[in-house]
Amino acid sequence: MNRSTSRAHRLLTLASALALGLVAGVLAVVPQSSRAADITLTYAFFAPAGTFPGRQMAHWAEQINKRTNGKVEVRTFPGGTLLGAREMYDGVSKGVADIGLGSPSYDPGRFPLTSGVSLPLGFPNSTVASRTLWAATKEFQPKEYAPYKVIAMFTTEPGHIQSRNPVRNAADLKGLKLRAAGTGVPVLAALGAAPVGMPMPEVPQAVQTGVIEGTMTSREVLKDFRLAETLKFVTDYPTVVVTFAAVMDRKRFERLPDDVKKVIDELAEEMPVWTGQYHDQQNVGAALQWSKQQHQLQVLTLADDERARWDAALAPMVSNWIEEMKAKGLPAERYIDRVRALRDRFARQ
Numbered sequence: 001m002n003r004s005t006s007r008a009h010r011l012l013t014l015a016s017a018l019a020l021g022l023v024a025g026v027l028a029v030v031p032q033s034s035r036a037a038d039i040t041l042t043y044a045f046f047a048p049a050g051t052f053p054g055r056q057m058a059h060w061a062e063q064i065n066k067r068t069n070g071k072v073e074v075r076t077f078p079g080g081t082l083l084g085a086r087e088m089y090d091g092v093s094k095g096v097a098d099i100g101l102g103s104p105s106y107d108p109g110r111f112p113l114t115s116g117v118s119l120p121l122g123f124p125n126s127t128v129a130s131r132t133l134w135a136a137t138k139e140f141q142p143k144e145y146a147p148y149k150v151i152a153m154f155t156t157e158p159g160h161i162q163s164r165n166p167v168r169n170a171a172d173l174k175g176l177k178l179r180a181a182g183t184g185v186p187v188l189a190a191l192g193a194a195p196v197g198m199p200m201p202e203v204p205q206a207v208q209t210g211v212i213e214g215t216m217t218s219r220e221v222l223k224d225f226r227l228a229e230t231l232k233f234v235t236d237y238p239t240v241v242v243t244f245a246a247v248m249d250r251k252r253f254e255r256l257p258d259d260v261k262k263v264i265d266e267l268a269e270e271m272p273v274w275t276g277q278y279h280d281q282q283n284v285g286a287a288l289q290w291s292k293q294q295h296q297l298q299v300l301t302l303a304d305d306e307r308a309r310w311d312a313a314l315a316p317m318v319s320n321w322i323e324e325m326k327a328k329g330l331p332a333e334r335y336i337d338r339v340r341a342l343r344d345r346f347a348r349q
């Protein structure tokens with residue numbers, strides 16, 4: 001290469017670099033995700049963004065944006081800023097939010113069949129229970145979701161008693177004011193405690209003010225709601241899961257373009273596993289470690305005979321539930337049989 005060609009070459013390189021830079025600059029100014037979206041969906045959740053259902057919401061929002069190449073944008077409203085726990089599903093029906101993530105467990109009267117998943121059925125973890133809930137919902141198409149399109153379902157891990165004072169036996173539990181949600185209330189009643197039902201976001205203050213002596217729920221709340229500052233004991237007795245369902249108004253969903261509906265359906269299949277695995281493999285473990293290190297949390301084991309008595313006290317709940325739901329004309333027996341079979345299948349995978 002002589003000097004002039006090499007200069008020309010350098011100039012050319014400079015020019016193309018500038019051109020490339022310009023293109024890159026334009027791309028940087030208008031990245032795909034912030035390109036004016038065709039569709040904006042609002043998504044409400046009743047608890048903080050950092051909790052595991054909140055992370056699910058953020059993941060879903062990010063994925064739908066990505067998989068529709070920016071066509072759908074989601075504005076998330078965690079922490080009850082748009083809808084609280086008690087008004088979530090009505091709020092979606094009224095159009096306050098396009099999507100609402102609520103807990104069917106908080107309202108078993110409204111979601112009767114779903115409450116079967118929250119019976120003491122011995123789920124090993126959240127992943128298995130979440131997959132079971134979703135598979136059973138698809139199979140049975142419960143009427144309770146008729147006004148909605150369910151876009152994501154998952155559960156907590158089985159709840160544990162988390163208390164200010166140690167709970168090692170029925171005597172420790174007798175008359176103890178513990179908070180639970182949904183079927184957790186009859187579980188605590190059967191074990192002899194004095195259950196108080198309230199949504200999760202109200203728990204920290206109720207613990208602080210001594211309204212309750214503890215709670216029975218998944219153990220990540222020790223860190224995510226900083227409950228380990230006051231609740232220093234966990235009883236190693238897994239009980240029932242709490243269900244979550246994110247829904248859209250069905251008519252609103254039907255108006256979406258087909259390609260967007262397809263992505264929503266695709267994500268609905270992934271959410272139980274994504275959320276269950278995050279909760280089981282990172283969230284709960286990190287919370288227990290933090291609580292032990294920072295707040296001297298103690299995990300209490302039940303004696304074998306005590307555990308057997310607790311199991312016996314809870315056993316009638318399933319048959320009672322079946323009778324109650326049969327009286328409402330629901331396919332309760334078939335539902336529980338399927339839930340048990342799905343639980344075993346997913347537990348083996």
Ligand code: DTR
Nearest residue numbers: 047051156181199200217218242
């Ligand atoms: N276990 C349910 C729900 C629950 C558990 N973790 C979170 C985090 C955010 C909201 C709700 C929940 C309960 O006892 O309410």
